[in-house]
Amino acid sequence: MKAVVTVTLKPSILDPQGEAVAQALKNMGVSGVKSVRIGKHIELELEGGDEKVVRAKLEQISKELLSNPVMENFHLDLRAGG
Numbered sequence: 213m214k215a216v217v218t219v220t221l222k223p224s225i226l227d228p229q230g231e232a233v234a235q236a237l238k239n240m241g242v243s244g245v246k247s248v249r250i251g252k253h254i255e256l257e258l259e260g261g262d263e264k265v266v267r268a269k270l271e272q273i274s275k276e277l278l279s280n281p282v283m284e285n286f287h288l289d290l291r292a293g294g
Contacts, residue, residue: 213257213258213259213260213261213266213290213291213292214255214256214257214258214290214291215255215256215258215266215270215288215289215290215291216253216254216255216256216288216289216291217252217253217254217255217256217270217273217274217278217279217286217287217288217289218251218252218253218254218286218287218289219251219252219254219274219278219279219284219285219286220249220251220252220284220285220286220287221249221250221251221283221284221285222283222284222285225283225284227248227249227250229250230247230248230249230250231248233248233250234247234248252278254278256270256273263290266290267288267290270288270290271288274286274288
């Protein structure tokens, strides 16, 4: 089983890294980009099991280790197979 956890800053949190990328795009002459937000993409290979149990464990891992719940949101994508 494969899980993908996407962690992003909450909309109310400033993203200086995203702003730097947005400015760099402008400096490169790229137009049409309204804003940039930077996040994390984390892939986990998991042993099979009951999907509800696996999802609950991933929620715990995401809240306690992979994200900062005060500043970040996360999204789980659980896929069968590898």
